[in-house]
Amino acid sequence: RRCAKALEEHFERHAAETAALIVEPLVQCAGGMAMYDAEYLHRARELCDRFDVHLIADEIAVGFGRTGTLFACEQAGIAPDFLCLSKGLTGGYLPLSVVLATDRVYQAFYDDKLERGFLHSHSFSGNPLACRAALAVLDILEEEKVLERNRNTAATLNRRAEGLRSHRRVAHFRNTGMIWAFDVRQAKPGFSRDFYRRAVETGVLLRPLGATVYWMPPYVIGEAEIDFLLDTVTKLLEAGSESR
Numbered sequence: 640r641r642c643a644k645a646l647e648e649h650f651e652r653h654a655a656e657t658a659a660l661i662v663e664p665l666v667q668c669a670g671g672m673a674m675y676d677a678e679y680l681h682r683a684r685e686l687c688d689r690f691d692v693h694l695i696a697d698e699i700a701v702g703f704g705r706t707g708t709l710f711a712c713e714q715a716g717i718a719p720d721f722l723c724l725s726k727g728l729t730g731g732y733l734p735l736s737v738v739l740a741t742d743r744v745y746q747a748f749y750d751d752k753l754e755r756g757f758l759h760s761h762s763f764s765g766n767p768l769a770c771r772a773a774l775a776v777l778d779i780l781e782e783e784k785v786l787e788r789n790r791n792t793a794a795t796l797n798r799r800a801e802g803l804r805s806h807r808r809v810a811h812f813r814n815t816g817m818i819w820a821f822d823v824r825q826a827k828p829g830f831s832r833d834f835y836r837r838a839v840e841t842g843v844l845l846r847p848l849g850a851t852v853y854w855m856p857p858y859v860i861g862e863a864e865i866d867f868l869l870d871t872v873t874k875l876l877e878a879g880s881e882s883r
């Protein structure tokens with residue numbers, strides 16, 4: 640609510656020169672895996688409507704079930720004016736991204752006159768193979784009830800991570816859907832690179848953001864892999880991996 644209030648104050652001063660607000664719904668990933676309440680999104684939508692500013696939801700990382708619902712925006716009961724999607728759209732198998740826009744935006748650029756029409760295009764737009772991969776992924780998400788299965792996987796991981804959550808070097812352990820993150824206490828300079836290197840040596844691919852370790856595991860992760868991940872991370876924290 641404090642952040643929504645700050646947004647309101649910003650719009651009061653700058654709405655006239657603001658075309659759009661871009662948000663990563665529920666989890667601001669590269670910005671440090673900051674997880675926030677759906678209430679903020681709800682209020683941001685209201686404020687964008689009130690001040691006539693477009694709302695762009697970048698769901699490239701959080702879309703397709705990552706936060707527990709197919710799209711993160713659903714948890715706030717809102718729809719953006721633009722929705723950016725990629726990654727999970729093809730299950731990561733082929734490169735494909737899309738930007739969806741409301742009919743209102745689409746119609747504003749749908750015109751026979753060149754000067755009004757939106758003539759932007761990409762060399763690889765509508766790649767048939769990538770689109771076919773996306774269709775297959777969408778079928779699998781539905782047929783194999785992946786979102787439902789993820790709820791069980793997330794519950795299992797949370798249960799087994801109890802020990803790690805209370806580890807003396809772990810602060811601010813957080814989870815949204817199939818995303819986990821925590822901050823490492825007493826992380827020395829070079830922590831991220833060192834932790835990455837040591838983890839990869841054991842067969843776990845982790846890329847901490849500064850002193851923030853995060854997991855966005857593939858939805859097919861099984862119990863043995865969850866245990867392996869948790870064991871590896873606990874051992875690395877115990878070993879004070881960043882001290883070398």
Ligand SMILES: Cc1ncc(COP(=O)(O)O)c(C=O)c1O
Pocket residue numbers: 663668697698699700701725736
């Ligand atoms: C939230 C978010 N937005 C945008 C991008 C960039 O997407 P692309 O690689 O399709 O340009 C990424 C990629 O990591 C991302 O995580």
